[in-house]
Amino acid sequence: MKKNKKVNSGDAGKELQVQNCSICCHPIDPHYHPITGELFWIEGHNAQPVNDGRCCSICNDTIVLPERNNRLSTETKTGG
Numbered sequence: 001m002k003k004n005k006k007v008n009s010g011d012a013g014k015e016l017q018v019q020n021c022s023i024c025c026h027p028i029d030p031h032y033h034p035i036t037g038e039l040f041w042i043e044g045h046n047a048q049p050v051n052d053g054r055c056c057s058i059c060n061d062t063i064v065l066p067e068r069n070n071r072l073s074t075e076t077k078t079g080g
């Protein structure tokens with residue numbers, strides 16, 4: 001059974017579209033403001049260079065950032 005998280009926007013009639021992570025295909029976790037509790041970011045992270053889409057925090061931390069560092073260190077290698 002898959003549980004779907006509901007996003008409460010607060011404003012009636014204002015629908016927020018939760019995107020799916022382009023890497024793990026799970027819904028991207030919405031970010032809430034720590035003080036006001038307001039939803040302020042639902043678009044996740046840039047999944048590049050893994051792919052062209054958006055990704056969730058988990059994939060960003062475990063896949064995208066390591067991959068980025070990997071490429072950076074490969075690019076700056078001069079073979080010396």
Ligand SMILES: [Zn+2]
Pocket residue numbers: 021022023024025026055056057058059060
């Ligand atoms: Zn993900």
